[in-house]
Amino acid sequence: MVRARRSRVAEPKEHADHFESIERQVRAATLGMWVFIASEALFFAALFALYGAYRADLPRAFSQGIEHNDLALGTTNTVLLLTSSLTLALAVVHLQRGKTSNAALLSGGTAMLGLAFLGVKTVEYLHHFESGVFPGGRGAYFDAHSVDGAAIFFNLYYLATGLHALHVIVGVLLVASVTLLLMRRGDLRVRHRAEVIALYWHFVDVVWLFLWPMFYLSRGGAQ
């Protein structure tokens, strides 16, 4: 009778089989995230291109739309995201130095700041709904302001900030998952995962750095 040979429980390898070394795996993972970021950048670029083309065509509508947006809330969101990038970058450094609990605190803080951003965004959208600005050019605001293109501006606004908010939600979930991991382990694998997720989070921050001037700052002086 042949007994199946019981295989010994394999020790978790440092790196996956198809990589020669852990360094190569880390490089591949990082490059993979960069390529993904590049593709997401092009995704947003399409919306930016629409913005540019329509703004060139309808300067007054864009000017008035920007006036209507809440500069204080938009700026708050900018500061929130910039701070969250700092906390996550600091978390990664702490992790590299073996200070796992500091890293967990900092990455938890990053997730909180991301949630705060989403909270502010929600308040903003609610304000817009109250003043009759709905997606699709619907609402009392558009009946009152018959500037050509008001609907186009706000459609772009909802599309761009909505898509960005989706990215923030995904980012918060990723950062939260890393935080939960860090509360238990701080080994090399977790560290690499944190570094790659940090890249994604910083990218989400960078996109907002452009959305802020596009939708809150640049009135263009067109009256």
Place this chain on the structure above:
Amino acid sequence: MKPLWLAYAALLSLTLVSLASSLLPLGRADLSVALAIAASKASVVGLYFMKLREGSVSARVAALFALAFVVLLVGFSTSDVLTR
């Protein structure tokens, strides 16, 4: 960690500059100025937070290509309408 804090300070300062310049009557240059400041903030984030300064060449190539294609797409679409 000090470079990270310095980068953060630079980002907050540039945010203030951006806010202040948006209150100036720059007319149609408004957006270009704001976007130029945004681009410099993005470079700070990219170089210091996303570690492009010490990263692999391929990561930098990916980032530069993304930038190049964004500029191409947005630039040409906008100038198309502007020159009609």
